Amino acid sequence: MLSRFDFPEGFVFGAATAAYQIEGSGFGGCGPCHWDTFAATPGNVVRAEDGSRACDHYHRWGNDLDLLRAANMDGYRFSTSWARVMPDGVTVNPEGMAFYDRLVDGMLERGLKPFQTLYHWEMPSALADKGGWTNRDTCHRFADFAGKITEVLGDRVASIATINEPWCVAWLSHFLGVHAPGLRDIRAASRAMHHILLAHGLAVERLRGMGQDNLGIVLNFDYCQPATDSAGDRRAAGVQDAIFNRWFIEGITKGTYPAEALEGLAPHMPENWQDDMAVIGQKLDWLGVNYYTRHIHADAPGTAWPATRDVAGPLDKTQMGWEIFPDGLHHFLTRMARDYVGDLPIFVTENGMANADVINGAEVTDQVRTDFLFAHLAATKRAIADGANVQGFFYWSLLDNYEWAEGYEKRFGLVHVDFDSLARVPKSSYHALARALARND
Numbered sequence: 001m002l003s004r005f006d007f008p009e010g011f012v013f014g015a016a017t018a019a020y021q022i023e024g025s026g027f028g029g030c031g032p033c034h035w036d037t038f039a040a041t042p043g044n045v046v047r048a049e050d051g052s053r054a055c056d057h058y059h060r061w062g063n064d065l066d067l068l069r070a071a072n073m074d075g076y077r078f079s080t081s082w083a084r085v086m087p088d089g090v091t092v093n094p095e096g097m098a099f100y101d102r103l104v105d106g107m108l109e110r111g112l113k114p115f116q117t118l119y120h121w122e123m124p125s126a127l128a129d130k131g132g133w134t135n136r137d138t139c140h141r142f143a144d145f146a147g148k149i150t151e152v153l154g155d156r157v158a159s160i161a162t163i164n165e166p167w168c169v170a171w172l173s174h175f176l177g178v179h180a181p182g183l184r185d186i187r188a189a190s191r192a193m194h195h196i197l198l199a200h201g202l203a204v205e206r207l208r209g210m211g212q213d214n215l216g217i218v219l220n221f222d223y224c225q226p227a228t229d230s231a232g233d234r235r236a237a238g239v240q241d242a243i244f245n246r247w248f249i250e251g252i253t254k255g256t257y258p259a260e261a262l263e264g265l266a267p268h269m270p271e272n273w274q275d276d277m278a279v280i281g282q283k284l285d286w287l288g289v290n291y292y293t294r295h296i297h298a299d300a301p302g303t304a305w306p307a308t309r310d311v312a313g314p315l316d317k318t319q320m321g322w323e324i325f326p327d328g329l330h331h332f333l334t335r336m337a338r339d340y341v342g343d344l345p346i347f348v349t350e351n352g353m354a355n356a357d358v359i360n361g362a363e364v365t366d367q368v369r370t371d372f373l374f375a376h377l378a379a380t381k382r383a384i385a386d387g388a389n390v391q392g393f394f395y396w397s398l399l400d401n402y403e404w405a406e407g408y409e410k411r412f413g414l415v416h417v418d419f420d421s422l423a424r425v426p427k428s429s430y431h432a433l434a435r436a437l438a439r440n441d
Contacts, residue, residue, distance in 0.1 A: 003436045012392030014075035018120035021401040026052035029095040031087025034128040038180035046407035072437035075113035077394045079120035089124035113158040120164040133192040139199040146203035162203045165220040166196040190268035201279035216286040223294030223328035227311040232299030236308035264305035288349030291329045293322035319354035326375040333383035345391045352396035354410040364416045364427040
């Protein structure tokens with residue numbers, strides 16, 4: 001089994017979480033966000049569950065950080081809730097800011113490097129009321145938020161990611177309607193696809209002006225494979241690859257959007273969107289890669305653009321129904337290095353699996369997750385050998401948590417959480433990783 005000694009010196013091993021999924025938005029003066037209302041709308045979320053209590057990390061953060069340290073991890077990827085820091089989207093909540101101040105100090109006291117994400121999907125309701133990511137003004141309010149919180153935390157965090165998974169923020173949420181705000185509207189999706197990158201660029205510009213460095217973005221990637229070698233299926237996979245995998249990285253690194261995606265989105269894009277590409281193309285210091293699975297795409301003639309449909313794949317599936325395909329992680333790490341970022345540092349900022357874990361006494365055995373984790377670590381190691389400058393790997397997630405539209409149904413954690421008592425029990429995968437990361441000193 002792999003250990004930390006199979007990776008370059010200084011490689012960062014850690015776990016990731018997100019504010020709304022673990023903290024408990026009902027505490028500490030946190031304002032409402034669009035996930036609260038999305039969850040309160042029948043049919044959107046399993047059992048209409050929300051993040052008002054979640055894992056109560058707001059009160060239990062010290063113990064949770066101890067779990068990271070006890071697993072011999074080097075870093076912790078966390079997010080800072082916009083709705084907690086600015087409940088109305090513009091006015092600072094001192095109690096919320098103080099929470100993150102304590103949290104970062106707690107990481108440093110335990111020898112953990114703080115990897116901050118500014119936006120992991122909790123749009124303040126006051127801004128959602130004004131159109132959220134369909135409204136260009138939101139991009140400027142985001143830059144204000146980035147500046148305010150960086151004034152407080154910027155001297156102590158190891159890195160800052162502007163946005164987590166813009167595909168989910170824009171496409172999944174405004175075209176497919178699966179996440180908040182739950183729209184299924186190509187005009188709204190086109191605006192969100194562009195504005196989320198403009199918000200990123202404006203935030204980087206603001207933070208650079210403050211002298212902040214080590215700035216990046218976290219993009220999610222999905223291996224797009226044609227169902228057959230037919231021209232139609234290859235077109236379908238190409239369109240989905242353009243929307244999911246190429247749109248955001250090419251906007252940032254090439255100043256363009258892929259033609260296969262613009263074919264459907266161009267008529268609905270904001271006026272003069274091309275004028276924003278210079279701001280969107282702010283220099284990155286690193287790139288975060290989130291990877292979970294592949295999808296197999298087939299042509300769907302006679303349907304509206306993008307005219308594709310998914311085909312079930314033959315590989316083993318996670319609790320989410322996602323195929324386990326570690327080669328896809330190697331593919332994206334090497335593809336990013338080869339085609340887009342060269343020798344820029346890359347971090348695997350999320351990789352993990354949901355599993356229907358069952359607690360037996362005081363133990364949770366999840367060998368399938370251990371196998372999944374180490375297969376993806378092996379894929380990362382191969383990517384490094386093939387020239388990708390990968391400098392860290394963060395498992396998703398430290399804790400079982402609020403899994404968005406899946407409520408508390410799906411468990412991704414290395415640590416089991418009883419959502420009634422909130423008791424934490426490290427799983428066998430946690431212990432396996434802790435052994436692999438031991439320094440033997």
